[in-house]
Amino acid sequence: MQEDIKIRRMRKEDIPEASRIERLSFPNPWSSNIFAIELEKENFAFYYVMEYRSRLVAYGGYWKIKNEAHLVTFAVHPAFRRKGLGSRLLGYLLEETKNQNLDRITLEVRYSNFAAQKFYQKFGFKKIAIRPHYYVDTNEDAIVYWKILRPPLHYKPVSE
Helix, strand or coil, X not given: CHHHEEEEECCHHHHHHHHHHHHHHCCCCCCHHHHHHHHCCCCCEEEEEEEECCEEXXXXXXXXXXXXXXXXXXXXXXXXXXXCHHHHHHHHHHHHHHHCCCCEEEEEEECCCHHHHHHHHHCCCEEEEEEEEEECCCCEEXXXXXXXXXXXXXXXXXXX
16 A cells, blocks of 8 residues: 555645545534635645545645744545554654754644544654633634654853
């Protein structure tokens, strides 16, 4: 299966299938219009898709904010979950953020989404806070995760 996989930047023609996966994955999915707007935010929004045998099966995207990345969406088609594809795509996204010299990455996960929490923790993300009532559709809290991508630089004081 792994040899039939391709990861590339998301294009406008990917939006219908990404939107379909989004609807299958989230209780309050992004619209196709949101994806279209996001793709126009060059040098800020970075979205990637995973194809398996030329079929779009997963996608993920992050915002680049100064020296940080904010993972804003990530989903694998339900029929393709538990096959290592999400891990491969997240690993790719983490490499892309490192290639952009970003220092850390953050994301939010629904308090009730234990599978996602376990998934991100496997990649070294640490729980650092709770955002109360973050998900307006259910009034559910979000768990905020952070991961350090590059160790902080240690600065020496300047001699006067």
